[in-house]
């Protein structure tokens with residue numbers, strides 16, 4: 001595999017699957033029987049109003065939250081009991097709702113850190129004793145991630161100088177540089193205006209088409225999810241209420257009643 005192909009990290013796996021997930025916090029059931037398939041090469045969305053249980057389900061996927069019941073599989077292997085670090089080594093990358101970029105470093109360095117973190121996670125000493133080949137690879141992978149996310153022109157800028165939309169793309173490039181086959185995106189549209197949301201969606205589509213990675217996006221923003229997703233799961237008060245294509249979701253009376261109505265959409 002060439003270095004650039006490492007960013008195009010298709011493993012031939014089946015992606016992420018949740019099976020009858022239940023998460024309880026004391027007497028509160030935050031997620032009640034959620035099953036979901038997020039295959040590689042597709043954008044899958046988990047949608048729902050505030051408090052629906054999306055973040056809780058997301059945290060179960062990334063390994064920050066243990067489910068009360070049910071399981072998580074990545075490429076056909078049960079990862080329910082694995083740490084976030086081990087999941088990352090298996091190809092599962094994530095972004096955070098609150099962006100954590102290093103404002104003092106350049107965009108290029110921020111993106112490189114995604115690759116370095118992924119390497120350090122697997123073999124800590126290699127970051128200290130990296131070979132020339134690895135340093136070259138880091139440069140190449142970083143350049144590829146910047147290109148895939150359409151931010152080559154921002155490489156020498158610092159995040160503090162950028163708009164929220166541009167910062168989101170830097171954050172995305174950083175996780176892309178990690179070479180993950182499956183990406184979990186937590187409310188990536190938060191803080192973006194309509195044009196920025198649309199531009200971000202276009203980058204995600206291109207990313208999936210170019211690399212074959214899978215994306216699971218957890219969102220409450222209807223427009224991004226409708227434009228971008230191949231398949232959508234909708235939750236309300238912890239319970240899955242509908243699944244289907246964007247058109248099916250748009251036409252669903254249950255979804256309209258539970259969610260679209262509250263957004264004043266259509």
Ligand SMILES: Nc1ncnc2c1ncn2[C@@H]1O[C@H](COP(=O)(O)OP(=O)(O)OP(=O)(O)O)[C@@H](O)[C@H]1O
Nearest residue numbers: 025028030048049050051052053054055056057220
């Ligand atoms: N650690 C926790 N302890 C107790 N209750 C929690 C915890 N985390 C979430 N909850 C509750 O679980 C329910 C689902 O919350 P969650 O954050 O998963 O929803 P969400 O769909 O992500 O909402 P939002 O869009 O506002 O982020 C809410 O009632 C919330 O108060």
